[in-house]
Amino acid sequence: MVITPQRNIVSRTWGTSVGKKSVMAVTGGIFLLYVVAHMIGNLKIFFGIQTFDAYSQHLREIGEAIVGYEGVLWIIRVVLLASLVLHMWAAFSLWARARKARPIGYQHRQSWQGSYAARTMRWGGVIIALFVVWHILDLTTGTVNPRGGDESAYLKLVASFDRWYVALFYVLAVVALGFHIRHGLWSAIQTFGQNSALKQNALKTFAFVVAAVITVGFAIVPLSVMTGLVR
Amino acid sequence: MKLTLRIWRQPGPDAKGKMQKYVMDDVEPDMSFLEMLDVLNEKLVLDDEDPVSFDHDCREGICGSCAMVINGTAHGPQKNTTTCQLHMRHFDDGDTIDIEPWRARAFPVVKDLVTDRSAFDEIIKAGGYISVNTGSAPEAHAIPVDKVSADDAFDAATCIGCGACVAACPNGSSMLFTAAKVTHLGLLPQGQPERATRAINMLAKQDELDFGGCTNVGACHEVCPKGIPLASIAQLNHDVLGATLTGARSD
Numbered sequence: 001m002v003i004t005p006q007r008n009i010v011s012r013t014w015g016t017s018v019g020k021k022s023v024m025a026v027t028g029g030i031f032l033l034y035v036v037a038h039m040i041g042n043l044k045i046f047f048g049i050q051t052f053d054a055y056s057q058h059l060r061e062i063g064e065a066i067v068g069y070e071g072v073l074w075i076i077r078v079v080l081l082a083s084l085v086l087h088m089w090a091a092f093s094l095w096a097r098a099r100k101a102r103p104i105g106y107q108h109r110q111s112w113q114g115s116y117a118a119r120t121m122r123w124g125g126v127i128i129a130l131f132v133v134w135h136i137l138d139l140t141t142g143t144v145n146p147r148g149g150d151e152s153a154y155l156k157l158v159a160s161f162d163r164w165y166v167a168l169f170y171v172l173a174v175v176a177l178g179f180h181i182r183h184g185l186w187s188a189i190q191t192f193g194q195n196s197a198l199k200q201n202a203l204k205t206f207a208f209v210v211a212a213v214i215t216v217g218f219a220i221v222p223l224s225v226m227t228g229l230v231r
Numbered sequence: 232m233k234l235t236l237r238i239w240r241q242p243g244p245d246a247k248g249k250m251q252k253y254v255m256d257d258v259e260p261d262m263s264f265l266e267m268l269d270v271l272n273e274k275l276v277l278d279d280e281d282p283v284s285f286d287h288d289c290r291e292g293i294c295g296s297c298a299m300v301i302n303g304t305a306h307g308p309q310k311n312t313t314t315c316q317l318h319m320r321h322f323d324d325g326d327t328i329d330i331e332p333w334r335a336r337a338f339p340v341v342k343d344l345v346t347d348r349s350a351f352d353e354i355i356k357a358g359g360y361i362s363v364n365t366g367s368a369p370e371a372h373a374i375p376v377d378k379v380s381a382d383d384a385f386d387a388a389t390c391i392g393c394g395a396c397v398a399a400c401p402n403g404s405s406m407l408f409t410a411a412k413v414t415h416l417g418l419l420p421q422g423q424p425e426r427a428t429r430a431i432n433m434l435a436k437q438d439e440l441d442f443g444g445c446t447n448v449g450a451c452h453e454v455c456p457k458g459i460p461l462a463s464i465a466q467l468n469h470d471v472l473g474a475t476l477t478g479a480r481s482d
Contacts, residue, residue: 012478016434017404017444018471094402094444101403101443103336107239107250108303108329110401118448119401187447190461193469197383197460 017097018191020090025188027083027090032181032210034080039217045230049154056153088129095122117183124176131173138166161225170222178215182207232258232319235327236271238283241340248340250329260320264307265290265297267319284343292316292456295391298398299344300331305395305454313393313456333398336441337405348394350440351408357436358429359412361421380418387414387466389457396451396459402443407451409433410467411459417470427479430470 013019041059044052062072134144138160142149146159161167186207189195195203224230234255241248258267265287272282288296297314301307307317322328332340337350376384390411397405413430416422422429438444445464452461473479 009475009478012475016431016471016475017438018434018468019475021444021446021468022472022475094446097438097441098402098404098443098446101336101441102334104334106300106303106331106334107237108300108331110303110399115447115449118446121446183447190447190465191468193465193467193472195462195465197462200460200462 017094020094021187021191023086024090025191027087028184028188030079030083031087032185034076035177035181035214039214042221043217045154045157045221046224049152052154052157053152084129088125091122091125115183117179118187120176120179121183124180127176128173128180131169131176134169135173157221158225158231161222164226167222167226171219174215174218177218178211181214182211185210232260232322232324234258234267234319234322234325237327237329238343239331239340240283240343241332242281242342244339244341248343250331258319260318262319263290263315264301264317264319265315284341284345286345287315290315293391295393298333298346298348298394300329300333300398302329305333305398306393306456310453311456311458313391316456333394335394335397335403337403338394338397346394348392350442351392351394351405353440354405354409354433354436355412358425358432359416360425361416362424363421374420376419384415384418387411387418387459387463390415390455390459391457393456395454395456397442399450399454400443400445401448401450402446404443404445404451405437405440406442406445406464406467407455407459407461409437410463413470414463414466417466426470427474427477430467431474431479434467434471 007015013022041055044055059073060070064071067075137143138145139153139156142151142156145151145156146163147156151159161170184207186195186204189203189207221230232255236253236255237250238253239248240251253271255267255271258270262270265285268283268285275282286296286298288294290297292313292315295313297306299306299314301314301317306312306314307321309317309321330344332338332344333346333348335346338346338348341347388411390408392408394405394408396407397403400406413433416429417426447461447464449461452459
């Protein structure tokens with residue numbers, strides 16, 4: 001009897017298009033959980049500078065006795081970064097596969113069948129990635145923030161969104177995020193094989209509601225600064 | 232009806248192709264799309280020109296031969312309809328109609344609108360079968376099948392393998408086709424012995440043949456003449472991931 005060596009689970013998964021999609025679904029799920037937590041944190045802006053800055057400080061002190069100051073934060077950052085690498089690696093690999101699959105396109109412009117959000121996933125993802133870079137430079141490191149690095153999180157946020165173009169960019173980015181989640185969440189459920197003809201509309205509605213809540217939950221902060229509700 | 236057709240003309244697999252314009256003056260609204268092309272071809276033959284090559288066979292919507300992208304939509308504007316069952320009354324007098332072949336690396340153009348779709352046969356060979364003993368057919372009711380599985384399997388089994396899903400997919404993926412086969416066979420008791428390996432082998436073959444990966448856009452379902460549900464792709468994903476986790480192998 002011939003025994004062929006069995007490929008391990010990593011190469012079995014990464015070696016197929018569906019496997020790569022499942023990696024994107026898992027890492028996307030990690031991002032989604034993070035984004036929800038981030039949004040809930042952001043909304044503390046409406047409870048004033050003390051609450052918001054205390055929350056910001058608390059994030060650095062969670063589990064300090066075990067993992068040290070900012071320990072939990074750094075663990076989250078490492079997990080997010082690893083997820084980002086895998087998510088983008090799989091995405092670019094599938095993007096390249098798609099380009100290769102149709103070397104000659106159609107003369108007549110393709111009518112847009114299927115979901116709009118689905119067709120904006122790739123460029124939408126690139127926009128979100130660029131936004132995250134700006135966002136970290138602005139509100140985490142303070143490099144491009146008018147108030148620099150060491151101010152209170154509340155003051156940095158207000159100073160940043162006092163520039164209307166920054167606030168607008170932020171709103172556009174979270175709209176892109178909303179589109180990404182609207183398709184991504186449903187698509188992840190489909191990738192895990194949990195869709196059915198009966199459930200499909202309900203799942204798509206669920207993904208839409210989650211995306212809408214997250215978009216509004218994020219966009220309301222810069223809009224409140226722009227309108228002077230938060231200052 | 233007066234129509235202007237712009238048709239992809241390509242003399243051979245390696246030749247350069249281009250859109251060529253033809254004016255049709257006397258199109259009857261009751262003609263099928265293929266009959267309209269027959270009329271054009273008769274005229275071309277009389278004029279000593281090369282007729283437009285296109286695939287067709289049953290002309291009743293079940294063989295999956297008639298493959299053409301009409302105004303950017305595989306099988307044209309009418310939902311759940313193959314090109315042969317599409318009638319000219321769905322177009323207006325004076326319309327310009329663009330007609331192109333399926334576009335995918337795995338479906339190379341042979342001539343004009345004819346593409347080589349044997350890549351689908353390769354995917355079927357990789358796992359689109361069940362193992363049965365030869366001899367007389369077993370009693371049909373010997374194995375009970377629940378109603379829901381029988382219905383879902385039948386819905387998937389209506390796939391005629393026309394390739395419209397690939398043609399419409401922005402990723403050039405054959406996922407809906409493969410999913411239809413995996414769902415059709417995997418939901419029935421007779422398909423269980425090969426269920427895990429079928430899913431991974433058919434997907435591996437599809438990947439190997441340079442079809443794109445699925446991003447759940449749903450364009451495939453929109454153009455599918457048989458309305459194969461998008462959820463059948465979830466069934467394929469389910470079986471593939473299950474087989475990946477358990478390490479199913481066929482050798």
